Amino acid sequence: MSTIDTIKLSNARIAWRAAQDIEDGAYVNLGIGFPEMVAQYTVEGRTPVFHTENGVLGFGPAPAKGDEDWDLINAGKKAITLKPGAAFFHHADSFAMVRGGHLDVAILGAFQIAENGDLANWSIGKGAIPAVGGAMDLVQSAKRVAVVTDHVTKKGQPKLVQRCSMPLTGVACVTRIYTSLAVVDVEGGRFLLREKLPEISFDDLQALTGAELITQGDVADLVVPDLD
Amino acid sequence: MSTIDTIKLSNARIAWRAAQDIEDGAYVNLGIGFPEMVAQYTVEGRTPVFHTENGVLGFGPAPAKGDEDWDLINAGKKAITLKPGAAFFHHADSFAMVRGGHLDVAILGAFQIAENGDLANWSIGKGAIPAVGGAMDLVQSAKRVAVVTDHVTKKGQPKLVQRCSMPLTGVACVTRIYTSLAVVDVEGGRFLLREKLPEISFDDLQALTGAELITQGDVADLVVPDLD
Amino acid sequence: MDKTVSTLADAVADIHDGATVMIGGFGGSGAPIELIHALIDNKPMGLTVINNNAGNGHVGIAAMIENGLVAKMICSFPRSSNPVAFTEAYNAGKVALEVVPQGTLVERIRAAGAGIPAFYTATSYGTELAEGKPVEEFDGKCYVRERWLKADFALIKAQQGDTFGNLTYRMAGRNFNPIMAMAATRTIAQVSAFVEPGTIDPEHVITPGIFVDTMVEVPNPAQEETLIRDGVVYP
Amino acid sequence: MDKTVSTLADAVADIHDGATVMIGGFGGSGAPIELIHALIDNKPMGLTVINNNAGNGHVGIAAMIENGLVAKMICSFPRSSNPVAFTEAYNAGKVALEVVPQGTLVERIRAAGAGIPAFYTATSYGTELAEGKPVEEFDGKCYVRERWLKADFALIKAQQGDTFGNLTYRMAGRNFNPIMAMAATRTIAQVSAFVEPGTIDPEHVITPGIFVDTMVEVPNPAQEETLIRDGVVYP
Numbered sequence: 001m002s003t004i005d006t007i008k009l010s011n012a013r014i015a016w017r018a019a020q021d022i023e024d025g026a027y028v029n030l031g032i033g034f035p036e037m038v039a040q041y042t043v044e045g046r047t048p049v050f051h052t053e054n055g056v057l058g059f060g061p062a063p064a065k066g067d068e069d070w071d072l073i074n075a076g077k078k079a080i081t082l083k084p085g086a087a088f089f090h091h092a093d094s095f096a097m098v099r100g101g102h103l104d105v106a107i108l109g110a111f112q113i114a115e116n117g118d119l120a121n122w123s124i125g126k127g128a129i130p131a132v133g134g135a136m137d138l139v140q141s142a143k144r145v146a147v148v149t150d151h152v153t154k155k156g157q158p159k160l161v162q163r164c165s166m167p168l169t170g171v172a173c174v175t176r177i178y179t180s181l182a183v184v185d186v187e188g189g190r191f192l193l194r195e196k197l198p199e200i201s202f203d204d205l206q207a208l209t210g211a212e213l214i215t216q217g218d219v220a221d222l223v224v225p226d227l228d
Numbered sequence: 229m230s231t232i233d234t235i236k237l238s239n240a241r242i243a244w245r246a247a248q249d250i251e252d253g254a255y256v257n258l259g260i261g262f263p264e265m266v267a268q269y270t271v272e273g274r275t276p277v278f279h280t281e282n283g284v285l286g287f288g289p290a291p292a293k294g295d296e297d298w299d300l301i302n303a304g305k306k307a308i309t310l311k312p313g314a315a316f317f318h319h320a321d322s323f324a325m326v327r328g329g330h331l332d333v334a335i336l337g338a339f340q341i342a343e344n345g346d347l348a349n350w351s352i353g354k355g356a357i358p359a360v361g362g363a364m365d366l367v368q369s370a371k372r373v374a375v376v377t378d379h380v381t382k383k384g385q386p387k388l389v390q391r392c393s394m395p396l397t398g399v400a401c402v403t404r405i406y407t408s409l410a411v412v413d414v415e416g417g418r419f420l421l422r423e424k425l426p427e428i429s430f431d432d433l434q435a436l437t438g439a440e441l442i443t444q445g446d447v448a449d450l451v452v453p454d455l456d
Numbered sequence: 457m458d459k460t461v462s463t464l465a466d467a468v469a470d471i472h473d474g475a476t477v478m479i480g481g482f483g484g485s486g487a488p489i490e491l492i493h494a495l496i497d498n499k500p501m502g503l504t505v506i507n508n509n510a511g512n513g514h515v516g517i518a519a520m521i522e523n524g525l526v527a528k529m530i531c532s533f534p535r536s537s538n539p540v541a542f543t544e545a546y547n548a549g550k551v552a553l554e555v556v557p558q559g560t561l562v563e564r565i566r567a568a569g570a571g572i573p574a575f576y577t578a579t580s581y582g583t584e585l586a587e588g589k590p591v592e593e594f595d596g597k598c599y600v601r602e603r604w605l606k607a608d609f610a611l612i613k614a615q616q617g618d619t620f621g622n623l624t625y626r627m628a629g630r631n632f633n634p635i636m637a638m639a640a641t642r643t644i645a646q647v648s649a650f651v652e653p654g655t656i657d658p659e660h661v662i663t664p665g666i667f668v669d670t671m672v673e674v675p676n677p678a679q680e681e682t683l684i685r686d687g688v689v690y691p
Numbered sequence: 692m693d694k695t696v697s698t699l700a701d702a703v704a705d706i707h708d709g710a711t712v713m714i715g716g717f718g719g720s721g722a723p724i725e726l727i728h729a730l731i732d733n734k735p736m737g738l739t740v741i742n743n744n745a746g747n748g749h750v751g752i753a754a755m756i757e758n759g760l761v762a763k764m765i766c767s768f769p770r771s772s773n774p775v776a777f778t779e780a781y782n783a784g785k786v787a788l789e790v791v792p793q794g795t796l797v798e799r800i801r802a803a804g805a806g807i808p809a810f811y812t813a814t815s816y817g818t819e820l821a822e823g824k825p826v827e828e829f830d831g832k833c834y835v836r837e838r839w840l841k842a843d844f845a846l847i848k849a850q851q852g853d854t855f856g857n858l859t860y861r862m863a864g865r866n867f868n869p870i871m872a873m874a875a876t877r878t879i880a881q882v883s884a885f886v887e888p889g890t891i892d893p894e895h896v897i898t899p900g901i902f903v904d905t906m907v908e909v910p911n912p913a914q915e916e917t918l919i920r921d922g923v924v925y926p
Contacts (some may be wrong), residue, residue: 055863056658134793196919214589298679318630324804327805572828575802627894
């Protein structure tokens, strides 16, 4: 196990960090899988409203096993519950919300993010059966497009790169990246390092990043409570 | 009073004739004013559904005086009532019905109709304040676009013409014309005379018409009950 | 999260000179009369107003025109049973006018709300209202290209509203209101009855709260037709 | 006017070889399973099927594919927890695939229903899914032009339906159903409960009857998820 593996944040802790930036009353879409964990760490006293592509605003966590209603699911086809103030609507209205820029934040996973904000997260390229879902709509239109991701691939390759080699989901769309090691903003075609784990040096972090990390003033410590 | 004035159909009788062509279950939009009279002569046993641009399907006649609710009006801003099976919807859905070709029949008034189906009914030209409403949407999209009109203007000028001199509402859109003297179809860029009042000769009718009236086989008698 | 404010004046306080303002309603049906009158009290100038009509009598949009707030009307039908306010201002050159076919008007507004910068419609093809607009043929038929229509503010009227901004409407008063709610940077709703979240069945929500920013309760809203019959002149 | 028929077989009898068929639902939610299975009984061949997904397990659209009815899928996400039917047919070259971003898919369908032959969207700009499509800049941002998507038939699932075709839906089962109802030459709905006209509050109608042609009552519709967990293979 490398040093990185001993210090890096778990997915739950990355999700916790992302949740801290969600304002009270924000309208939020969370991608299927890992990004969905963000909802669990909603900051006390804030009431974000979660949107799912298949036509629900204001849903809550999964029901108890056995209580599922298969007409009440999210975009990941998982059973959900409703909170007071929820609303149902059809798919065209749902994507009017998305494409019309009405979502405050969309949080997605990523294969690669380029320093100009290009995102690749839908296709591993030739060979696989293509399947895009709503990702291309979400990344082009939400006010903030955030990514939650390991800092590097399972093979240790950088996911933050100068230019994506994989098929793009969207062009110049990502605004903030929460990784297992750092928080990075995309601004003016560059990666701005905002926070990093205190356990890793800037040079070691740069070595794990495929494009230049810019710093402006101090880089804050990325501090996340132990959630395990 | 000319001969024409003694034999021509009243607006009510023109409306009656137009109503005979409305099938059971047809979705129908009636223009403000004279065309609205068509609803009064719905054929016994048929249930057409009337559409109004401001978001109601399945409305009925005006309420008794004093029973008006001013949130329940038609496109002419007149109070209406609801029939069982009515539905409310917003304006975008209302015009999706119109533009998407879901209406079976739209019946409008006219200043002029050209032999290619061009319609002028929205503007008398320079000087007046322009006001178009939903007419341009209706004429481009309903499956059948019918006109109810006097055969000639108040000054005796033809309303059925070779080419409209007034600003167009739509191009090549009218499919049938119910006049005070005749029923005329527009097909292949020509006026096909289908029915005429037995009291008027073909030649006299042609003289009151600004473009050639074509006949194919027999011209039926236009027979309308006395409604007065 | 609570989108409610307590006074009409608070609701419209940010509407500034030169703003573009969508106003819901079709004639008086669904028209947010109380919000309009509160706006007249503030007297912002040089407004562009988007509505199906251009006011009637001496209340609502007609009163906005008579009080000099309106620089331009974008509408489909600037006539009414009593159109004197608009007619006089237009003939005096005080108010500009853009006439848009009714279906194109609402679709341009919906396009703004749905992130569609342009679309094609057969409506108005071959007429003077299509002059200067791009035309293209699809499947053998000609269509006119129309652009989205956005606004800084939308003033709308709803029936029930919860604190999250979920709204219902009353009969044909729905009309342009839910579409305008989607298309403005800030949507301000007058609501006949505030309710708690969860009161409106999620199946019956017409405007989800994501489209609504500010709400004020107006329990017994006036009907424009009634005001006009009573000869009311605002203010 | 009565749009009801008494059997599922009658409802789908006219769907012919080579037809384009929209099928509502998102995964199993809102999917008209009984209509799909009745269609499989008829075995029309060479169908183009439009759905968000491409079937799951061995029922519904997956069973259509396994029974050889489908020549082409137009969808946003042809994967599922058990995608074997589509995957095998696709890899064997038996089924063609057009992948469309989900928002573009539903907007293309809505455009067909609303008489909009083409529109612009930012979605997919700069990606391989935009290759070959016209691109245009509006207000400094680039957009891709997309065409309407029509069908010969739409198969949808609703909750309540009156004899005029006014429909309601059940929770997130609404999804694509009301939009597909607008876009097909003939819309066929399976309805969990027939009611008399007037039973559905006019404020609560989601699909007005103008968009519906044929209805059949299926009082206790199966849920796709339940069938899959039970290992059902259709037929």
